[in-house]
Amino acid sequence: MPAPGAGLVSDEIVLEVRELSVGFVRRDGSINRVVHEVSLALERGKILGLAGESGCGKSTTALAALGYRPPGSRILGGASMLDGVNLLELPATRLRGVWGKRVAYVAQSAALALNPAMTIGRQLGQPLTVHKRVRGEKLRARQLELIDAVGLSDPAGALRRYPFQFSGGQQQRIALAIALACGPDVLVLDEPTTGLDVTTQARITKLLRALVSDFGIGCLYVSHDLALLGTFADRLAVMYGGELVELGSADTVARASRHPYTHALLGAVPSVRRPRYVVGIPGRPPTGVVLGSCAYAPRCPYVLPRCRAAHVELHDPGDGHAARCIRLAEIEKEPLAGHALAPAPGGSQLLLEVSDLNCDYKGAKSPAVKNVGLAVRAAERVGVVGESGSGKSTLLRAIAGLHKPTSGSIRLGGVELAPLAVKRSRSVRREIQLVFQNPDSSLNPRHTIFDIVARPIRLFRDDIPSKREREAVKELLDAVKLPSGLLYRYPAELSGGQRQRIALARAFAARPSLLLCDEVTSALDVSVQATILELIGDLTEQTGTAVIWVSHDLAVVRTIAHRALVMREGEVCEEGETDELFTAAQHPYTKELLAAIPELHAPTA
Numbered sequence: 001m002p003a004p005g006a007g008l009v010s011d012e013i014v015l016e017v018r019e020l021s022v023g024f025v026r027r028d029g030s031i032n033r034v035v036h037e038v039s040l041a042l043e044r045g046k047i048l049g050l051a052g053e054s055g056c057g058k059s060t061t062a063l064a065a066l067g068y069r070p071p072g073s074r075i076l077g078g079a080s081m082l083d084g085v086n087l088l089e090l091p092a093t094r095l096r097g098v099w100g101k102r103v104a105y106v107a108q109s110a111a112l113a114l115n116p117a118m119t120i121g122r123q124l125g126q127p128l129t130v131h132k133r134v135r136g137e138k139l140r141a142r143q144l145e146l147i148d149a150v151g152l153s154d155p156a157g158a159l160r161r162y163p164f165q166f167s168g169g170q171q172q173r174i175a176l177a178i179a180l181a182c183g184p185d186v187l188v189l190d191e192p193t194t195g196l197d198v199t200t201q202a203r204i205t206k207l208l209r210a211l212v213s214d215f216g217i218g219c220l221y222v223s224h225d226l227a228l229l230g231t232f233a234d235r236l237a238v239m240y241g242g243e244l245v246e247l248g249s250a251d252t253v254a255r256a257s258r259h260p261y262t263h264a265l266l267g268a269v270p271s272v273r274r275p276r277y278v279v280g281i282p283g284r285p286p287t288g289v290v291l292g293s294c295a296y297a298p299r300c301p302y303v304l305p306r307c308r309a310a311h312v313e314l315h316d317p318g319d320g321h322a323a324r325c326i327r328l329a330e331i332e333k334e335p336l337a338g339h340a341l342a343p344a345p346g347g348s349q350l351l352l353e354v355s356d357l358n359c360d361y362k363g364a365k366s367p368a369v370k371n372v373g374l375a376v377r378a379a380e381r382v383g384v385v386g387e388s389g390s391g392k393s394t395l396l397r398a399i400a401g402l403h404k405p406t407s408g409s410i411r412l413g414g415v416e417l418a419p420l421a422v423k424r425s426r427s428v429r430r431e432i433q434l435v436f437q438n439p440d441s442s443l444n445p446r447h448t449i450f451d452i453v454a455r456p457i458r459l460f461r462d463d464i465p466s467k468r469e470r471e472a473v474k475e476l477l478d479a480v481k482l483p484s485g486l487l488y489r490y491p492a493e494l495s496g497g498q499r500q501r502i503a504l505a506r507a508f509a510a511r512p513s514l515l516l517c518d519e520v521t522s523a524l525d526v527s528v529q530a531t532i533l534e535l536i537g538d539l540t541e542q543t544g545t546a547v548i549w550v551s552h553d554l555a556v557v558r559t560i561a562h563r564a565l566v567m568r569e570g571e572v573c574e575e576g577e578t579d580e581l582f583t584a585a586q587h588p589y590t591k592e593l594l595a596a597i598p599e600l601h602a603p604t605a
Helices: 058-065 092-098 120-132 136-149 155-160 168-180 198-215 226-232 250-255 260-267 392-400 426-431 449-460 466-479 496-509 526-543 554-560 578-583 588-595
Strands: 013-025 031-043 047-051 073-082 103-106 186-190 218-222 235-240 243-249 350-359 369-377 381-385 407-412 432-435 514-518 546-551 563-568 571-577
Touching (some): 031 047, 031 058, 031 243, 058 186, 120 168, 168 198, 226 250, 235 260, 243 250, 260 526, 350 546, 369 392, 369 571, 426 432, 466 496, 496 526, 526 546, 546 554, 554 578, 571 578
Parallel strands (some): 381 546, 432 514
Antiparallel strands (some): 563 571
């Protein structure tokens, strides 16, 4: 049956998705159903948020609603109605006339979506030329108008430049301008601000909110960021196992969730105002639709025998807030999960000391890092925050020996370190380990998980003989909560969260005294992020390893760090104990960062 709120006869609904079901063809020819009877309505001038963990069917639903069929996919049922036309029945030739003109799509990575070999002007002109037949002075005027509308300075100059000449936030604005070029009725955005710093994200979402309202666009915003959707969207739909499990106004769903899965997701959202460890959801989502029982039952703390006996329907008790749960009216919501942070280690020995560090890049107008000083004690977790381009990652790479400083000193255990890792001793290389933002790039795709984790053991661990390597690797996988059955798989066979756990296992295999983490959770959904944060907290407390945690997400830093530094344009503008920094910030820039963070209302108990 259609979801509550869908299928209404209204002039305000610009796209109506009715009982959409999608599957993918397996190797044996059978169909794996990954989306089941999803019904959604996009209203003019409104934003519908679509949330859930990775693998729950969000992006598949969004793309299928536009009529897009990836290789191997099958539309198993349903309709997607735009002005009385079912997009799911249109041939590819007619869909190409709709895409870009009536419906538009913005992908997660603007850097990959934009053509690096074409100027912004040419890319912005393509949809206008193809769909609207606009040329000459009218084309240029429209290009300038669009660049100005998305808030980029010097529109004429921007049209002549290439994508690589813009920052990540600027690239996302350009992608948005291209999507809006032909004045679409429907806009679908798939994680468009993932990986952007909080102030850039705030500017993009504010701009998007204004554009959707001013142009009367029906917008579907796909994201794993519940904090963002809860404060930014008008309505919020939550997916699990290819089905909608909760649907209602964004404020109501965020403040008084009715499905145990939504409540667990909210418990995994880090908070700037509530310092605590967030807790991930045990287990993983199913790889396909579960029709014989409640799909969430294996992970649900409220499960009853009858939850496993039959498929559960989406139910609206009459207030427009629907949930797929048989205990809708009786579950007493518990406080959000999490426990207090461990206190900072008092009186610990000074481990790392960075003094007057300066770093440059060839051709840059100003230094990337300017006279930065940093001290880290043994077993301490220190956060480094700031916008993109503030010098955070450069500082981390200099400490790791991957970027040669122009001046300054780095001492580990009181010993001056060589500028580059290749000049450092074997013992120093063992003591400092770096975990990168993207495990897809840092894990060798041709090596098995066993070989990846065993490599630092072979390089640095003389205490582990070769005959004990396999046992040691299994212990490390167990420490990062992964089954030993993954030992001989390859990175491509694992999820993003699993790959990041492998990167952590590899780092801890060397038994380091200092772990450097560079945006390691920025692309993960909230539940996986919570699991990684919980894992790092537990491992560092057990091993006494110190951590420098670089992130643009201040809520994550408050969750994990004992102390924090705020960087701006290569310099440290504020520093202090995490609680003090987040409750009584002194520098205007720190206050600006804190003000830009989306914060959910406290859920009702």
